[in-house]
Amino acid sequence: MEQGPAGGSAAAAAAGTGGLLLPLSESEQQRYSELFSRCCPPPEAAAGGSSVGELFRASQLPADTLHQITEVCGAKRVGYFGPTQFYIALKLIAAAQSGFPVRIESIKNELPLPQFVALKNDSEVRYGTPAELHGVKFQVPHTSLEKNSYKRTDEGDKQEPKSPPMSPICSPPASPSTYQRVPLSYGYGKSRSGLEQQHGAPYEVRHTTHQPDGPSSGNYGAKPALACSTLNRSLSGEREQQDSNAHYSDDPWRITEEQRDYYINQFRSLQPDLNSFISGSVAKNFFTKSKLPIPELSHIWELSDVDCDGALTLPEFCAAFHLVVARKNGYQLPETLPETLVPEYLQAASLKPMRDCALFDSYSESLPGGQQTRDFSRTETAAEEVPDSSALLQDGKKDDKQALKVSTDLKTIPKEFQHLTVKTAAQESNTLKARPRSRSYSSTSIEDAMKKGEEPPTPPPRPQKSHSRASSLDLNKIFQQNAQAVRSGWLPPPPPALPPRPSLSQTEQVSEVELHPQMNRPPSQAEENSSAKKEVVIAQPPSKPARRKLRTETQGLETPELSPTISVTSSLPAVKPHLPVQKQSSKQKRAIQTAIRKNKEANAVLARLNSELQQQLKEVHKERIALETQLEQLRPVTVL
Amino acid sequence: MSKFPKMNYPLYIRSIPTENELKFHYTVHTSLDVVDEKISAMGKALVDQRELYLGLLYPTEDYKVYGYVTNSKVKFVMVVDSSNTALRDNEIRSMFRKLHNSYTDIMCNPFYNPGDRINSRAFDNMVNSMMMQVC
Numbered sequence: 001m002e003q004g005p006a007g008g009s010a011a012a013a014a015a016g017t018g019g020l021l022l023p024l025s026e027s028e029q030q031r032y033s034e035l036f037s038r039c040c041p042p043p044e045a046a047a048g049g050s051s052v053g054e055l056f057r058a059s060q061l062p063a064d065t066l067h068q069i070t071e072v073c074g075a076k077r078v079g080y081f082g083p084t085q086f087y088i089a090l091k092l093i094a095a096a097q098s099g100f101p102v103r104i105e106s107i108k109n110e111l112p113l114p115q116f117v118a119l120k121n122d123s124e125v126r127y128g129t130p131a132e133l134h135g136v137k138f139q140v141p142h143t144s145l146e147k148n149s150y151k152r153t154d155e156g157d158k159q160e161p162k163s164p165p166m167s168p169i170c171s172p173p174a175s176p177s178t179y180q181r182v183p184l185s186y187g188y189g190k191s192r193s194g195l196e197q198q199h200g201a202p203y204e205v206r207h208t209t210h211q212p213d214g215p216s217s218g219n220y221g222a223k224p225a226l227a228c229s230t231l232n233r234s235l236s237g238e239r240e241q242q243d244s245n246a247h248y249s250d251d252p253w254r255i256t257e258e259q260r261d262y263y264i265n266q267f268r269s270l271q272p273d274l275n276s277f278i279s280g281s282v283a284k285n286f287f288t289k290s291k292l293p294i295p296e297l298s299h300i301w302e303l304s305d306v307d308c309d310g311a312l313t314l315p316e317f318c319a320a321f322h323l324v325v326a327r328k329n330g331y332q333l334p335e336t337l338p339e340t341l342v343p344e345y346l347q348a349a350s351l352k353p354m355r356d357c358a359l360f361d362s363y364s365e366s367l368p369g370g371q372q373t374r375d376f377s378r379t380e381t382a383a384e385e386v387p388d389s390s391a392l393l394q395d396g397k398k399d400d401k402q403a404l405k406v407s408t409d410l411k412t413i414p415k416e417f418q419h420l421t422v423k424t425a426a427q428e429s430n431t432l433k434a435r436p437r438s439r440s441y442s443s444t445s446i447e448d449a450m451k452k453g454e455e456p457p458t459p460p461p462r463p464q465k466s467h468s469r470a471s472s473l474d475l476n477k478i479f480q481q482n483a484q485a486v487r488s489g490w491l492p493p494p495p496p497a498l499p500p501r502p503s504l505s506q507t508e509q510v511s512e513v514e515l516h517p518q519m520n521r522p523p524s525q526a527e528e529n530s531s532a533k534k535e536v537v538i539a540q541p542p543s544k545p546a547r548r549k550l551r552t553e554t555q556g557l558e559t560p561e562l563s564p565t566i567s568v569t570s571s572l573p574a575v576k577p578h579l580p581v582q583k584q585s586s587k588q589k590r591a592i593q594t595a596i597r598k599n600k601e602a603n604a605v606l607a608r609l610n611s612e613l614q615q616q617l618k619e620v621h622k623e624r625i626a627l628e629t630q631l632e633q634l635r636p637v638t639v640l
Numbered sequence: 641m642s643k644f645p646k647m648n649y650p651l652y653i654r655s656i657p658t659e660n661e662l663k664f665h666y667t668v669h670t671s672l673d674v675v676d677e678k679i680s681a682m683g684k685a686l687v688d689q690r691e692l693y694l695g696l697l698y699p700t701e702d703y704k705v706y707g708y709v710t711n712s713k714v715k716f717v718m719v720v721d722s723s724n725t726a727l728r729d730n731e732i733r734s735m736f737r738k739l740h741n742s743y744t745d746i747m748c749n750p751f752y753n754p755g756d757r758i759n760s761r762a763f764d765n766m767v768n769s770m771m772m773q774v775c
Binding site: 280281283284287294295297298299301302305308309310335 | 744745746747748749750751752759760761762765
């Protein structure tokens with residue numbers, strides 16, 4: 001049974017090498033076919049690049065050799081590892097390990113089987129996140145198109161994964177993920193000069209958080225960690241997971257979590273309110289930066305703007321961005337929007353994953369009066385699915401009252417909102433919390449605040465701390481968004497009427513909580529920004545008592561308006577600080593550091609703004625004086 | 641069928657699989673004069689839903705030319721074989737309405753500059769399907 005396909009493959013190998021007959025002994029045939037089937041899930045005809053790469057690296061050959069092997073076996077040429085290429089590659093690996101040069105001729109000899117170290121890592125690779133397999137898909141056409149960049153990225157990558165030791169079981173999933181994602185980032189960087197650094201930066205930031213944290217950082221780590229443990233137990237799980245991953249890897253139009261996060265960040269940088277649209281001109285400028293030709297961009301727009309209103313909602317934007325990304329990686333644009341990119345699908349998909357941004361989506365979708373019934377059912381299911389991380393639960397206990405109050409204050413929330421379970425309300429309040437925190441940290445937040453007309457309500461800043469810091473990934477995204485906003489300098493110079501930002505005044509903070517849309521938004525936003533910053537500055541010493549103090553402080557700030565809720569919530573922090581503090585201290589330290597950085601950037605921007613505004617003020621004064629003198633000169637004439 | 645903007649240059653021309661495309665171009669251009677006449681004659685009422693132009697008949701073949709003008713002076717001209725008598729006025733109107741809708745969808749695209757040639761695949765598909773229906 002193994003002989004048959006192996007024999008056929010050997011013949012194919014012979015044909016593939018242009019008449020070169022590759023004698024494969026029986027043991028070799030068995031081995032190669034086994035390895036091939038391991039690297040190549042059954043439905044596909046070609047081996048996945050990531051598993052192949054992993055296998056090659058397991059052979060412990062230097063990177064150059066592996067390059068040569070890849071070239072010689074023809075995978076570069078055809079762009080994938082078919083059975084032919086794979087067998088030749090294995091032969092070459094064996095040759096190289098025996099000390100022979102990597103040539104076609106060398107594999108004519110009798111060679112021992114190629115040795116692969118820690119082979120069980122190979123099967124773990126398959127359990128990598130769909131993002132990796134997506135990286136495969138993107139990488140494969142990418143290599144066929146741009147060999148230079150492939151080589152460059154490959155060399156860069158292979159050194160990276162080689163440095164972390166392969167022996168720990170959970171690190172290999174991390175290294176192929178870097179292997180895959182750095183090519184992604186390089187691919188983006190190469191073809192999108194405008195957004196280059198920004199693309200590289202988010203991926204690199206993710207690497208640094210991902211690798212050291214391992215299983216503790218976000219979903220990526222969690223999934224391989226889970227996969228490691230499950231793999232070691234049963235092989236029957238293999239097939240199923242292979243199928244599901246194969247399903248993911250087959251579909252380049254499926255948006256992975258990482259990509260979704262990235263797109264949401266970009267959306268947020270263009271339009272901080274996740275709930276509303278990106279206008280056509282803004283989107284046009286943004287997508288033009290990707291340097292795709294205009295007709296293609298036009299086509300992408302046509303595909304993604306489903307309701308044809310000239311504006312992109314968040315799912316539409318994700319779809320458009322995904323299409324741009326796919327095009328950049330060499331995929332031809334489809335004639336119609338793939339199912340996985342249709343906005344309804346994206347809205348549904350965005351509710352399932354257990355991330356803050358997903359909560360943003362669900363919250364943002366629950367805000368407008370439009371399609372609420374549908375979304376609420378989804379938010380409820382999402383609420384149930386989301387695992388109760390400690391932060392969520394605690395915040396939930398602490399804030400459900402507030403959330404309910406907030407929700408009742410919200411004028412746009414339909415009645416169904418109040419029927420939501422406490423859990424859902426808690427999560428939505430968390431999204432509320434997390435979002436204004438992101439706003440406060442975006443450096444151009446003041447301009448954003450100026451522009452937004454229908455922002456979602458901003459809850460009191462206090463609850464932000466424990467929740468949003470709980471996920472460092474969230475902050476990293478915020479940081480990237482911040483950095484991008486700073487670098488790109490999208491927003492125009494501030495409007496001249498920047499209101500003064502006096503010291504924290506409780507009334508104004510409270511007014512935010514009141515959530516009156518008619519409120520003077522700029523002062524409230526500015527207040528919130530300054531207050532949030534001040535609180536972060538206060539909270540910077542990462543000691544536990546300081547944190548407790550902060551909570552009580554912020555609670556005190558909200559006292560006037562929320563007296564009923566405060567009485568409830570003030571009792572709760574006493575219980576809580578133990579749990580969040582212990583579990584999140586390290587994360588919070590990191591979060592605090594990033595917060596410090598962000599604050600510094602924000603400070604710099606604000607200082608600039610301040611100086612500009614003062615100059616404008618001076619000019620206006622001068623004009624006023626000039627006009628007054630003119631008036632004086634004219635007045636005696638008229639009076640007399 | 642073809643469409644022209646204010647300056648009367650074609651944004652889009654598509655003809656059914658019969659040949660003589662050049663003749664159609666000529667026909668369409670000449671019909672523009674008539675359309676302009678109608679527009680100026682209408683005065684207040686700007687949106688001319690349709691215009692039945694039976695006058696231009698060639699000795700060898702006869703065909704009808706229909707016109708439609710939008711509020712932004714974009715003209716749609718449709719040339720139909722007279723032998724195809726199954727086409728009723730309502731159908732022509734609905735076709736023009738569909739054309740107009742597709743045109744507005746194109747306009748929503750920020751990458752499209754008004755006055756450019758129309759390269760939209762969606763628009764092409766719609767037009768093709770319409771023409772297939774008729775022929």
